[in-house]
Amino acid sequence: MATNAAAKTSFHMSPEEFRQQGHAVIDWIADYYKRIESFPVLSPVKPGEIRASLPKEAPAQAELFEEILGDIEKLILPGITHWQSPNFFAYFPCNASGPAILGDLLSSGFGLQGMLWATSPACTELETHVLDWLVTALGLPEKFRSSSTGGGVIQDTASTANFCAVLSARERVTNHGSNRTGTRQKLVAYTSNQAHSSVEKAIRMAGIGSDNLRVIEVDEQFAICPSALAAAVERDKRAGLLPFLVCATTGTTSSNGMDPLAEIGPVCRLHNLWLHVDAAMSGTAMLCPEFRPLQRGIEFADSYCFDPHKWMFTNFDCDCFYVADRKVLIETLSVLPEYLRNKATESGEVIDYRDWHIQLGRRFRALKLWFVLRYYGIEGLRFHIREHVRLAQQFAAWVQEDKHFELVVPPPLNLVCFRLNGSDELNQKLMDALNQSGDLYLTHTKLNGRFVLRMSIAQTNTEQRHVEKAWKRIQEEASRLV
Ligand code: PLP
Numbered sequence: 427m428a429t430n431a432a433a434k435t436s437f438h439m440s441p442e443e444f445r446q447q448g449h450a451v452i453d454w455i456a457d458y459y460k461r462i463e464s465f466p467v468l469s470p471v472k473p474g475e476i477r478a479s480l481p482k483e484a485p486a487q488a489e490l491f492e493e494i495l496g497d498i499e500k501l502i503l504p505g506i507t508h509w510q511s512p513n514f515f516a517y518f519p520c521n522a523s524g525p526a527i528l529g530d531l532l533s534s535g536f537g538l539q540g541m542l543w544a545t546s547p548a549c550t551e552l553e554t555h556v557l558d559w560l561v562t563a564l565g566l567p568e569k570f571r572s573s574s575t576g577g578g579v580i581q582d583t584a585s586t587a588n589f590c591a592v593l594s595a596r597e598r599v600t601n602h603g604s605n606r607t608g609t610r611q612k613l614v615a616y617t618s619n620q621a622h623s624s625v626e627k628a629i630r631m632a633g634i635g636s637d638n639l640r641v642i643e644v645d646e647q648f649a650i651c652p653s654a655l656a657a658a659v660e661r662d663k664r665a666g667l668l669p670f671l672v673c674a675t676t677g678t679t680s681s682n683g684m685d686p687l688a689e690i691g692p693v694c695r696l697h698n699l700w701l702h703v704d705a706a707m708s709g710t711a712m713l714c715p716e717f718r719p720l721q722r723g724i725e726f727a728d729s730y731c732f733d734p735h736k737w738m739f740t741n742f743d744c745d746c747f748y749v750a751d752r753k754v755l756i757e758t759l760s761v762l763p764e765y766l767r768n769k770a771t772e773s774g775e776v777i778d779y780r781d782w783h784i785q786l787g788r789r790f791r792a793l794k795l796w797f798v799l800r801y802y803g804i805e806g807l808r809f810h811i812r813e814h815v816r817l818a819q820q821f822a823a824w825v826q827e828d829k830h831f832e833l834v835v836p837p838p839l840n841l842v843c844f845r846l847n848g849s850d851e852l853n854q855k856l857m858d859a860l861n862q863s864g865d866l867y868l869t870h871t872k873l874n875g876r877f878v879l880r881m882s883i884a885q886t887n888t889e890q891r892h893v894e895k896a897w898k899r900i901q902e903e904a905s906r907l908v
Contacts, residue, residue: 437488447491454495455527462511466864469507476505507867512887515896516869518679518707518841519884523739525801529794530741540788543776544768550777553580553792556799557746563804564712564732567725570748572777578748579782580791584706585624586784587731587747590755592628592671594729595700597758599670605758609633614662615671616640618650618685620678622704638667647835648683648873650674656693663697671700676721677708680871680880681834682841684708684720691726703730706745710737711815711839714808720838729755737814737840737884738807740798744791747782756781810886814840817893818883824897830904834878842881843873846904850877859903866896 439447479501509520540549557578561571570576581587592615596604600611613634617625619641629639640658642650659669672694674685687703694701703724709732711717724730731747734740749755760781762771770776780786802810818840825831825844834843845853853870857879861867871878883893 434488439491443491447495450492450495454498459510462508463513465503465506465508465511467508467511467513467867468516468861468864469505470862470864471505476501510886511867512885512889512892513866513896514885514888515881515883516867517880518882519737519886520735520742521737521739521884521886522741523798523801523886525797526739526741526794529797533790533793536790538790540790541780541786542766542768542771542778544770546790547776549788549790549792550779552790552796553779554578554777556792556796557748559799560746561748563799564709565715565718565721565724566712566730566748567727567750569725569750570730575752576748576750577752577777577782578746579779580788580795581731581745581747581783582743583624583735584622584704584731584733584745585627587706587729587745588622588624588673588702588704589628589631590747590759590783591673591700591702591729591731591749592625592632592634594749594755594758595671595702596632596634598700598754599668599698602757604633612638612667613671614638614640614667614669615673616642616655616658616669616699617673618642618644618648618675618678618683620644620648620650620680620683621673621675622679622706625673625704644683647838648678648681650683650685650690652686652689652693655690659693659697659699669697669699671702673702673704676703676705676724677711677839677841679707681843681873682708682838684838687721687723687726689723691723694726694728700728701726703727705730705732707733707736707841708839710734710807711811713738713804714811717815717839734795734798737811738798739802739810739886740795744795746795752782759783814884814888817888817890818842818881821881821883821893821897828901830901830908834873834876840883842883843871843878844881845876845878846908848908852907853877853879855907856900856903859907860899863899863903865899868896 510522538546538549540546543550554572558571568574615629626636626639630636642655642658645651662669672690674687674690676684712721729749731745733745735742735744771778779788818837822833822837822842825833830847832845832847846856854877857870868879868881871880
């Protein structure tokens with residue numbers, strides 16, 4: 427029912443109504459989490475169904491908040507794929523948690539824009555501080571700390587972090603000439619055939635051209651071959667090209683391959699190549715010292731990123747991006763118009779994060795990260811990460827014990843790549859049947875040309891019983907198909 431606009435002196439929500447409706451929204455979210463396992467994990471709606479249920483035009487008259495919230499249940503919920511369901515095993519995690527949601531809510535409440543230190547000192551200083559905490563917590567090199575030559579910044583996503591790394595590497599090798607005149611040199615970059623698609627996108631956007639991205643072969647663990655990398659760099663140098671960047675991955679999206687940084691690093695040093703390490707999906711595991719051998723050689727990195735919005739229980743979006751030399755990044759991205767000049771910036775004593783990323787404006791993302799780190803504590807985070815890895819290793823053992831299935835590669839952490847013995851079509855059918863059942867959601871990849879199922883065990887609330895049920899359902903559907 428529409429309210430009478432003529433009688434109103436303001437259309438804003440008063441603080442008292444905000445309090446009341448805010449409680450209703452929090453109640454709704456808490457109830458959603460309580461009943462989340464009752465929904466089909468993958469939304470069953472058909473293309474266009476959600477739009478067809480919405481009014482053709484925006485409402486001319488104000489609507490009651492109760493009606494708007496009611497439509498979440500009626501119109502939106504059917505079109506939600508439940509990433510926060512403990513039966514979500516698809517793609518990679520995109521974890522939420524209570525403390526992160528509340529931290530994000532406070533960020534919305536402040537509604538600040540932290541582009542400069544001066545536009546909210548706490549927004550900048552908390553971010554710098556929390557990112558320094560993570561240098562210790564993840565066993566990252568000291569040069570990434572703000573008190574050293576480098577520092578960390580929160581980016582929206584790993585894709586943007588990868589792009590910033592490519593731009594910085596381009597500017598370092600061209601002595602900031604590309605920013606002035608466009609890129610005149612014949613630059614070449616290197617990555618593996620398992621790297622995330624955002625690497626190629628970054629290379630395109632930076633004007634390098636995807637033909638100048640060398641896609642290097644991988645070994646049987648899906649890690650880049652350092653000898654093939656070195657040979658490609660030498661070949662390009664002989665041909666008069668200018669190699670400038672290696673994008674390595676610790677935890678590839680498709681296969682969880684771990685590029686050997688300790689062997690790639692010396693190649694980069696020898697040829698003066700920027701080494702960027704993309705740990706978007708698996709970096710969180712490095713909170714646990716026992717997994718850090720997987721990032722051996724990280725001290726060679728010029729830049730690094732990981733996504734707390736994937737596996738570290740921090741609501742999307744939140745990527746932590748580190749550089750070893752902040753001067754290069756800042757010189758690459760800084761343009762200072764008159765209207766942003768201020769005393770604090772000119773003093774040289776503060777960080778202005780607008781110079782550390784693509785966009786000007788920025789939200790107070792550090793709040794949710796701070797809440798997560800304090801609410802769980804590093805030990806609490808380690809507890810859940812270890813549990814996910816244990817469950818994945820157990821799942822892999824069940825796959826190996828069942829003669830109908832093949833474990834495609836031993837999982838280094840929490841992503842299990844496996845397939846039902848038989849054709850690609852059979853595996854596609856198995857995946858479709860499972861996903862259509864609504865009981866769980868998993869996705870696929872292609873490894874060595876074959877269709878492979880991926881079981882990513884990392885959702886915030888996934889427990890032993892969910893993984894057991896998933897395996898039982900996989901076996902049941904498989905026995906119907908073979
Ligand atoms: N890099 C890796 C290794 C990933 O697994 C992903 C996720 O798909 C990305 C980058 C892109 O993540 P984002 O959505 O944060 O850009």
